[in-house]
Amino acid sequence: MASVLVTGSSGRIGRAVVAELTRRGHRVRGFDRVPGPAGAEFVVGSLTDRAALDHAMQDIDTLIHLAATPDDADFLSEILPNNLLGVYHVLESARLAGVKRLILASSGQVNWWQRESGQIPVRPTEAASPRYWYAASKMFLESIGRGFAEMHGLSVIIARLGWCPRTPAQEQEIAEQNWAQDVYISPRDSGRFFACAVEAPDTVRFAVVFGAGRPTHQLQFDPSTARTLLGFEPEDAWPEGLSS
Numbered sequence: 001m002a003s004v005l006v007t008g009s010s011g012r013i014g015r016a017v018v019a020e021l022t023r024r025g026h027r028v029r030g031f032d033r034v035p036g037p038a039g040a041e042f043v044v045g046s047l048t049d050r051a052a053l054d055h056a057m058q059d060i061d062t063l064i065h066l067a068a069t070p071d072d073a074d075f076l077s078e079i080l081p082n083n084l085l086g087v088y089h090v091l092e093s094a095r096l097a098g099v100k101r102l103i104l105a106s107s108g109q110v111n112w113w114q115r116e117s118g119q120i121p122v123r124p125t126e127a128a129s130p131r132y133w134y135a136a137s138k139m140f141l142e143s144i145g146r147g148f149a150e151m152h153g154l155s156v157i158i159a160r161l162g163w164c165p166r167t168p169a170q171e172q173e174i175a176e177q178n179w180a181q182d183v184y185i186s187p188r189d190s191g192r193f194f195a196c197a198v199e200a201p202d203t204v205r206f207a208v209v210f211g212a213g214r215p216t217h218q219l220q221f222d223p224s225t226a227r228t229l230l231g232f233e234p235e236d237a238w239p240e241g242l243s244s
């Protein structure tokens, strides 16, 4: 069983990940600036508070890094502290604490323009085409993840996620667009996806994997690396599992 720190554990995906890891018997600790459910092991803190991160990282062997501004937002007040400076502190804290595996939440938005122009299914080996500032910040995360695998020998899994809606307005957006339905991933599939990444063999040194549900129209993201390296098979297709 792994000892897992989940940053962003109070968020949409984080809550599902904590629930699935706990169900599978892993030891789970949450980290978020928003307090988590009563009873769960949890550290309240910000990604820019190194002391809080170092405290949370004690006795952890696997980090799932979800905490971030999860879409485009003001660069200076949101993306810069949460998605860039925060990544520096989280990864340095993890390295110095002796964490063995990093599972880093990236986004399908790093392949935005190739998918928009119909070059699908996008494969993880293709050059990325980030949509804008948010996706560019995820490329920073992916790049330093690769650096950590090479420089420090950590196992690093980059999770390029599809779309797990956070609001009724986002659910409506997905309902209106075929491509969005094809990249939809339910909360419970998100939980399973990250649990598979935690449980993947130690031989996975660096991998980029897409996390999406079962497409209903056209395959947008190549699911083969998630299948072969992590053993992940999505169970839900839009709109299954929306409230999971």
Ligand SMILES: NC(=O)c1ccc[n+]([C@@H]2O[C@H](COP(=O)([O-])OP(=O)(O)OC[C@H]3O[C@@H](n4cnc5c(N)ncnc54)[C@H](O)[C@@H]3O)[C@@H](O)[C@H]2O)c1
Pocket: 007, 008, 009, 010, 011, 012, 013, 014, 031, 032, 033, 034, 045, 046, 047, 048, 065, 066, 067, 068, 069, 070, 071, 081, 082, 086, 105, 106, 107, 108, 160, 161, 162, 163, 164, 165, 166
């Ligand atoms: N939901 C999706 O469709 C989707 C798609 C692709 C990638 N992602 C990525 O997955 C991750 C989780 O997304 P989500 O949809 O659950 O988002 P969310 O907004 O529901 O959760 C993010 C959590 O991170 C926390 N957080 C943000 N900044 C923080 C900081 N500075 N310090 C401490 N905690 C902080 C928030 O309080 C929140 O609980 C993000 O990295 C996001 O970029 C999500």
